[in-house]
Amino acid sequence: xxxxxxxxxxxxxxxxxxxxxxxxxxxxxxxxxxxxxxxxxxxxxxxxxxxxxxxxxxxxxxxxxxxx
Amino acid sequence: xxxxxxxxxxxxxxxxxxxxxxxxxxxxxxxxxxxxxxxxxxxxxxxxxxxxxxxxxxxxxxxxxxxxxxxxxxxxxxxxxxxxxxxxxxxxxxxxxxxxxxxxxxxxxxxxxxxxxxxxxxxxxxxxxxxxxxxxxxxxxxxxxxxxxxxxxxxxxxxxxxxxxxxxxxxxxxxxxxxxxxxxxxxxxxxxxxxxxxxxxxxxxxxxxxxxxxxxxxxxxxxxxxxxxxxxxxxxxxxxxxxxxxxxxxxxxxxxxxxxxxxxxxxxxxxxxxxxxxxxxxxxxxxxxxxxxxxxxxxxxxxxxxxxxxxxxxxxxxxxxxx
Numbered sequence: 031x032x033x034x035x036x037x038x039x040x041x042x043x044x045x046x047x048x049x050x051x052x053x054x055x056x057x058x059x060x061x062x063x064x065x066x067x068x069x070x071x072x073x074x075x076x077x078x079x080x081x082x083x084x085x086x087x088x089x090x091x092x093x094x095x096x097x098x
Numbered sequence: 099x100x101x102x103x104x105x106x107x108x109x110x111x112x113x114x115x116x117x118x119x120x121x122x123x124x125x126x127x128x129x130x131x132x133x134x135x136x137x138x139x140x141x142x143x144x145x146x147x148x149x150x151x152x153x154x155x156x157x158x159x160x161x162x163x164x165x166x167x168x169x170x171x172x173x174x175x176x177x178x179x180x181x182x183x184x185x186x187x188x189x190x191x192x193x194x195x196x197x198x199x200x201x202x203x204x205x206x207x208x209x210x211x212x213x214x215x216x217x218x219x220x221x222x223x224x225x226x227x228x229x230x231x232x233x234x235x236x237x238x239x240x241x242x243x244x245x246x247x248x249x250x251x252x253x254x255x256x257x258x259x260x261x262x263x264x265x266x267x268x269x270x271x272x273x274x275x276x277x278x279x280x281x282x283x284x285x286x287x288x289x290x291x292x293x294x295x296x297x298x299x300x301x302x303x304x305x306x307x308x309x310x311x312x313x314x315x316x317x318x319x320x321x322x323x324x325x326x327x328x329x330x331x332x333x334x335x336x337x338x339x340x341x342x343x344x345x346x347x348x349x350x351x352x353x354x355x356x357x358x359x360x361x362x363x364x365x366x367x368x369x370x371x372x373x374x375x376x377x378x379x380x381x382x383x384x385x386x387x388x389x390x391x392x393x394x395x396x397x398x399x400x401x402x403x404x405x406x407x408x409x410x411x412x413x414x415x416x417x418x419x420x421x
Contacts, residue, residue, distance in 0.1 A: 040151050041099040051105050054124035054147040062146045082150065089149030096143070 035076035036085060039066060042073055059086065101155055103163045108233045109139040111205040113212040117156040118226060120205065120233065123148040129238045131192050133185050133374045135203040161229045169235040170198060170244035174267040174353060175259060179323045180250035180289055181281040182273035183339040186373030188247045190346050193364035198241040200234045202249050210248075210255035214296065220258075227262040243355070250289055250319075253326045254299045260333070267353055270327045272409060273339035275320040275402035277386040279394050282316045289319055313397045321401035328409045336413040340383065343369035352415070 043050050049069065056062040063082045070077035105127065108120040123142040130138045142148055155163075178184035185201065192199040200206075209226045212218055218226070235244040252259075256268075288294045290312065297307035297315075300322040307315055327334070335352060337345040346365065347357050357365075372379045 040153065043151060044101045044103070044153055045099045047102045047104045050124055050147075051127065054105070054126035054145060056147065057145070059146040062150065066150065085150050085152075086146070089152065092152060093143050093149065097140075 035070065035078075036081050038075040039070050039073065039077055042069070042075070101153075101159055101163055102167070103155070103160065103233070104167055104236060106153070106236070107139070107142065108160070108205045108230065109143070111157075111208040111230060113208055113215055113218075113226075115156075117158050118209070118212070119154050119156060120160050120230075122153040122155065124151075124153075125238060127239055129192075129195065129241065130198065130200060132201075133189060133376075134201050139204075157226055157229055160233050161225065164229060164232040164236075167236070169232040170237050170241065172231060172235065172246055172263055172266045173197075173243040173355075174245050174269055175263070176245060176247040176269045176271065177253045177256065177327065177334070178247070178250055178271040179273060179275075179278060179320055179327075180287055181278045182271050183337075183342045183373060184247055184271040186342060186369065187269070187271055187337070187346055188245070189368055189373050190343060190365045191245050193368050194361050195240045196242045197245055198235060198237055198243065199245045199247070201247045203230075203234050203246070205230050206234065206246065207249050207252065210252055210258065214298075220261075223258060224262045227258060231263070249295075250287075250323060251295050251299045253323055253330075256326070256330060268330075268334040269349060270331070270334045270336045270409075271339070272324065272327065272336065272406060274383070274387075275317065275324070275398045275406050276390045276394060277339070277383055278320055279313065279316045279398060279402075280386040280390050283312060283394070286312070286316075290316060311393075313393050317394075317397035317400065317402045320398070321405050324402060324405035324409050328405065328412055331409060331412045332414065335415055336409065338410060 043053065053062060053065055056065060063079065066082060067077060067079065103122060106122040106124050109123050110121045112119045123139060124145070124147055125142055126145065126147070128142070132138045132141070176184060176187060188199050188201045191197045206227070209230045212226065213223060231246065234246070282290060292304050292307050297304040300319050302318060310318070335349050337349065343365065347362065350357050370379055371377060
């Protein structure tokens with residue numbers, strides 16, 4: 031994951047409850063990634079589709095580790 | 099960047115760092131309605147959003163957020179002896195959309211037990227407890243009250259919880275230890291796993307407890323929990339499993355909560371289903387008594403049975419008012 035760009039988007043989401051609420055309600059991964067890329071573009075953060083794929087893989091691993 | 103964690107739920111706490119770290123998931127406006135906190139967390143973590151964003155904050159950042167965005171004050175804390183109907187009580191409460199019901203939240207267990215893992219000054223420990231309860235008590239839309247059902251062993255942390263939240267009403271839910279033991283021996287809970295829940299919380303060393311039979315250890319746990327509840331009984335309303343579900347309504351009235359016809363109907367409907375599985379409920383007290391063998395009865399007779407009777411005899415308020 032491109033640490034700086036993705037972290038900037040995450041920090042923006044965590045500081046913006048309305049944005050977090052809207053994104054959290056998206057049940058489809060592709061739709062969510064498109065929305066996050068649009069948000070990154072709007073906020074000037076350097077985030078690619080590959081960054082999001084990596085973050086989702088890391089998230090899946092976190093979830094598995096939690097349940098194992 | 100200052101986090102604004104409204105809508106987020108802390109799902110774990112690492113008490114190791116000097117400033118403990120909370121991990122958060124977003125609930126997307128959902129209420130906590132599953133029998134256990136962990137189930138709601140599992141549902142939330144499956145959301146793509148929570149897979150994408152790994153959000154962690156220091157405890158101090160969470161406290162600062164809560165100072166700016168006041169959460170619900172706790173309405174009541176629910177302690178119990180395990181396998182006693184407390185999950186049904188939580189589920190009855192959750193039928194009211196005004197109630198936020200947090201059922202055995204791991205983050206609170208972690209901070210209550212933090213002094214077993216590390217040194218922490220008492221006042222700082224209380225701050226952690228307040229912060230975690232506050233973070234758990236951030237309301238979803240429509241929620242006005244906060245009920246927290248603790249893990250069974252959390253009665254060991256009752257004094258700290260009372261110091262953090264003086265005056266918040268307590269409920270004790272208990273059951274005939276013979277029936278509890280039959281359930282625990284069929285399907286042991288985490289309480290029975292000495293490596294997961296230290297035996298020291300029940301007044302015996304882990305080294306000694308591992309030499310005991312499961313029946314003896316289960317009976318010892320029940321006796322320890324019930325004795326501690328008896329010591330604290332003046333602080334609590336007590337409901338026995340045999341009095342469920344009828345005793346919940348009067349307890350809510352005692353708390354000053356109006357139970358209107360719709361709320362009563364919702365609780366009645368939920369009470370027809372099992373607290374944990376949600377399947378059709380059948381009263382299994384007679385069946386559990388029938389299958390309890392001599393070893394179980396003898397182990398319970400040592401201390402747990404007398405402790406259960408002593409607790410019920412010592413309560414100052416009737417669970418169900420006389421007709």
